[in-house]
Amino acid sequence: xxxxxxxxxxxxxxxxxxxxxxxxxxxxxxxxxxxxxxxxxxxxxxxxxxxxxxxxxxxxxxxxxxxxxxxxxxxxxxxxxxxxxxxxxxxxxxxxxxxxxxxxxxxxxxxxxxxxxxxxxxxxxxxxxxxxxxxxxxxxxxxxxxxxxxxxxxxxxx
Numbered sequence: 001x002x003x004x005x006x007x008x009x010x011x012x013x014x015x016x017x018x019x020x021x022x023x024x025x026x027x028x029x030x031x032x033x034x035x036x037x038x039x040x041x042x043x044x045x046x047x048x049x050x051x052x053x054x055x056x057x058x059x060x061x062x063x064x065x066x067x068x069x070x071x072x073x074x075x076x077x078x079x080x081x082x083x084x085x086x087x088x089x090x091x092x093x094x095x096x097x098x099x100x101x102x103x104x105x106x107x108x109x110x111x112x113x114x115x116x117x118x119x120x121x122x123x124x125x126x127x128x129x130x131x132x133x134x135x136x137x138x139x140x141x142x143x144x145x146x147x148x149x150x151x152x153x154x155x156x157x158x
Contacts, residue, residue: 034125035070035119035121035125035129036117036119037072037117037119038117039069039070039097039117039118039119039120040096040097040098040117040118041069041096041118041119041120042094042095042096042118043061043063043069043094043095043096043118044063044093044094044095045088045090045093045094045095046093047063047064047065047067048061048062048063048088048095049062049063049064050062051086052130052135053080053083054129054130054133054135055076055080055133056073056076056077056078056080057072057073057075057076057077057080057113057116058070058071058072058073058133059071059073059080060121060126060129060130061095061118066123067120068120068121068123068126069118069119069120069121070117070118070119070120070121070125070129071103071115071117071118072115072116072117072118073103073113073114073115073116074113074114074115074116075113075114077105077111077112077113078111080105080113083105083106083111086103086104086105087103087104087105087107088101088102088103088104089101089102089103089104089112090102095115095118096115096118097115097116097117097118100114101114101115102114102115103115
């Protein structure tokens with residue numbers, strides 16, 4: 001009986017590990033190449049103005065001065081996409097991916113997650129992230145006109 005239980009527990013652990021690896025690889029495909037996925041930036045909490053949830057484990061935090069940060073959570077949270085406000089738990093006035101800082105998505109159920117990374121992003125990277133996560137439609141570019149080819153005149157016979 002005990003051996004069966006150990007086998008089941010190991011099967012669950014291996015399955016969860018594989019799912020998280022494949023999810024991380026899928027998210028890697030969505031991100032801009034020049035984005036630092038292991039960012040160790042910090043955000044002054046009092047400068048946070050707004051946020052945009054991108055997925056269950058990532059969001060954009062908009063701060064004053066038109067600064068934006070790409071934040072990745074340690075564990076996926078269903079509340080990350082549906083919450084109307086976020087809270088912070090920090091030992092000082094800064095939100096960092098180290099030191100035990102966390103984001104709270106529901107204060108009643110204490111749905112919170114620690115932070116894996118924070119990377120400051122440019123306005124162009126913000127646009128790319130919003131498009132890649134389906135939060136914004138890409139701007140349709142008109143098709144370029146075909147190039148003119150010289151020397152391909154047609155003569156009429158007749």
